[in-house]
Amino acid sequence: AQKITQTQPGMFVQEKEAVTLDCTYDTSDPSYGLFWYKQPSSGEMIFLIYQGSYDQQNATEGRYSLNFQKARKSANLVISASQLGDSAMYFCAMISGSARQLTFGSGTQLTVLP
Amino acid sequence: ETGVTQTPRHLVMGMTNKKSLKCEQHLGHNAMYWYKQSAKKPLELMFVYSLEERVENNSVPSRFSPECPNSSHLFLHLHTLQPEDSALYLCASSQGRDLRGEQYFGPGTRLTVT
Numbered sequence: 001a002q003k004i005t006q007t008q009p010g011m012f013v014q015e016k017e018a019v020t021l022d023c024t025y026d027t028s029d030p031s032y033g034l035f036w037y038k039q040p041s042s043g044e045m046i047f048l049i050y051q052g053s054y055d056q057q058n059a060t061e062g063r064y065s066l067n068f069q070k071a072r073k074s075a076n077l078v079i080s081a082s083q084l085g086d087s088a089m090y091f092c093a094m095i096s097g098s099a100r101q102l103t104f105g106s107g108t109q110l111t112v113l114p
Numbered sequence: 115e116t117g118v119t120q121t122p123r124h125l126v127m128g129m130t131n132k133k134s135l136k137c138e139q140h141l142g143h144n145a146m147y148w149y150k151q152s153a154k155k156p157l158e159l160m161f162v163y164s165l166e167e168r169v170e171n172n173s174v175p176s177r178f179s180p181e182c183p184n185s186s187h188l189f190l191h192l193h194t195l196q197p198e199d200s201a202l203y204l205c206a207s208s209q210g211r212d213l214r215g216e217q218y219f220g221p222g223t224r225l226t227v228t
Binding site for chain 1: 117123154155156157159162168202204206211214217219220221222224
């Protein structure tokens with residue numbers, strides 16, 4: 001079985017500052033992929049970034065980077081230079097080679113303050 | 115149109131009604147998904163259609179019935195729902211179900227069962 005844990009139900013960050021959203025995962029499968037999605041109040045889930053279990057380097061996509069620590073089974077999302085439009089729910093998700101379906105965490109509500 | 119579209123965006127129905135949710139993807143993907151997002155709970159995968167094969171979550175009640183007539187269209191037929199079925203229903207699509215296949219989500223249908 002695979003499991004995703006997001007321990008921060010809510011986070012606040014000042015505009016232009018960086019923020020880290022925590023995600024830990026559990027799987028016995030050596031092959032897996034980790035995703036972060038953003039869900040604004042409109043409801044649509046927007047793909048942000050992907051990290052494969054065998055990737056040697058941490059993934060980066062613009063202002064988003066993934067701090068992948070395999071031994072600790074963590075995949076934290078770092079957002080640099082926060083913008084007001086970053087205020088949303090953020091979900092960490094995982095797919096494993098055996099389960100082949102996305103499992104989502106409970107999400108973190110990020111609020112960017114002006 | 116591009117991406118993944120869902121209709122209707124909002125639906126209110128009584129417990130004795132029959133309705134259907136529609137999802138259409140314009141991305142050329144070959145896998146489609148239905149998710150349920152209830153308040154304060156992680157996204158729950160309901161059904162997967164991959165290359166016209168159906169994979170379902172055994173905990174989904176039979177009052178939810180999916181239909182996938184082709185790789186671009188996905189329906190969720192609803193009948194005799196319960197108030198606890200009120201939630202945001204998200205459709206997603208991906209190219210295959212491998213580890214790197216990020217899923218693209220539609221805007222969701224907000225369902226209220228009265």
